[in-house]
Amino acid sequence: MNQPPDQPTIPVFQPALGEPELAAAKEALEMGWLGMGSYVGSFEDRVQQFLGGQRHVVAVSTGHAALHLAFLLAGVTDGDEVITPAFNNVADFQAILACGARPVFCDIDNTTLCLDVEQARGLISPQTKAIIAMDYGCGLADHDRVQQLADQHGLRVIHDAAHSFGSKTPGGPVGSFSDLCMFSFDPVKTITCIDGGALVVRTEDEAERVREMRLIGMTQRSSVMYEDKRAWTYDVRLPGFRYHMANLHAAIGLAQLGRLDSIASSRREIYDLFREAFDALPNVQAPQNLKAGGVPFLFYLRVPEDRRADFRDHLTARGVDTGIHWQPGHRFTLFKDCRAGDLSVTERVSREIVTIPLHSFMSPTNRDRVIQAVRSFFDE
Numbered sequence: 001m002n003q004p005p006d007q008p009t010i011p012v013f014q015p016a017l018g019e020p021e022l023a024a025a026k027e028a029l030e031m032g033w034l035g036m037g038s039y040v041g042s043f044e045d046r047v048q049q050f051l052g053g054q055r056h057v058v059a060v061s062t063g064h065a066a067l068h069l070a071f072l073l074a075g076v077t078d079g080d081e082v083i084t085p086a087f088n089n090v091a092d093f094q095a096i097l098a099c100g101a102r103p104v105f106c107d108i109d110n111t112t113l114c115l116d117v118e119q120a121r122g123l124i125s126p127q128t129k130a131i132i133a134m135d136y137g138c139g140l141a142d143h144d145r146v147q148q149l150a151d152q153h154g155l156r157v158i159h160d161a162a163h164s165f166g167s168k169t170p171g172g173p174v175g176s177f178s179d180l181c182m183f184s185f186d187p188v189k190t191i192t193c194i195d196g197g198a199l200v201v202r203t204e205d206e207a208e209r210v211r212e213m214r215l216i217g218m219t220q221r222s223s224v225m226y227e228d229k230r231a232w233t234y235d236v237r238l239p240g241f242r243y244h245m246a247n248l249h250a251a252i253g254l255a256q257l258g259r260l261d262s263i264a265s266s267r268r269e270i271y272d273l274f275r276e277a278f279d280a281l282p283n284v285q286a287p288q289n290l291k292a293g294g295v296p297f298l299f300y301l302r303v304p305e306d307r308r309a310d311f312r313d314h315l316t317a318r319g320v321d322t323g324i325h326w327q328p329g330h331r332f333t334l335f336k337d338c339r340a341g342d343l344s345v346t347e348r349v350s351r352e353i354v355t356i357p358l359h360s361f362m363s364p365t366n367r368d369r370v371i372q373a374v375r376s377f378f379d380e
């Protein structure tokens, strides 16, 4: 059965935007303070509360900006190396480069698709400054082991939690237990600000440095700006960037955070349905690592590599869009000479993986269309 003419294509990602976000955006626009202001302060407070109140949260313009500032905070500089899964977002690689450092590509675990910690151990060199532990898709990296490894070698850990915002673990919510943690609130994330990010740090001193760096280095006090005002005198002590979050974006993020519980449970429900529908399919692997309290971000299938193109065409013909997350870092021209471990799992996964649509509040019709489109390929 091909795509029914009256049914639009189901995109891979679809933000859950509705009345609360529209009302928040209207209010923020009518208030008229468009730059960083009171909504940004409230957004940070809300995220901090969600994380249990012990950490400092600094909102920024994108997840990429949060990563860049995280590396600077970690002291990553010219000639340094940062170990990253080769299977990661380009934003991470570019943020390393922006500090004058080089990514070192590490393989991933075949089940979680997150950093292979044992291989990372072998990649550490005198130039290594930090390790990225990135949570992929539906589950988390092995943060205990990454932190242990980092402690043994005096390295900083940057927890890339772009995919795992909202997830809770026995050790606390994601963001509450790592060295430096970043979130992305870009258009496709579980919670969106349209564009936005946050860096979560342990100390007020680190938070203050991030606050300066996000405001092109101006020591302009955030507390003044959070009253929708500006202090007209300031010093510049650190290199900085125009990385702050805007009020309009924070307002939308706040509306989204107000719906986090229902967004999370709707995504978990779809994950369960997909697992039930796809687990028994021959030669197909669905993610297995969503734990209690986890919030799935993207749902992927690993299909035989020689059938992937046909599989994607089959879904396209049925009005179901697909994606590929990701092409691995070492394949890009800019990074092809970077140091790397044996990347055989990354290579295999990048040839097999296909992202299929998973949205918050996905309609029963669309869930069924996705399930039918996938199953019919393997039934043929």
Ligand SMILES: Cc1ncc(COP(=O)(O)O)c(C=O)c1O
Binding pocket: 062, 063, 064, 065, 088, 089, 091, 092, 134, 160, 162, 163, 183, 184, 185, 186, 196, 197
């Ligand atoms: C794992 C990961 N890290 C970082 C980013 C960058 O976040 P942003 O798009 O907000 O810059 C993304 C974006 O998709 C991501 O998937």
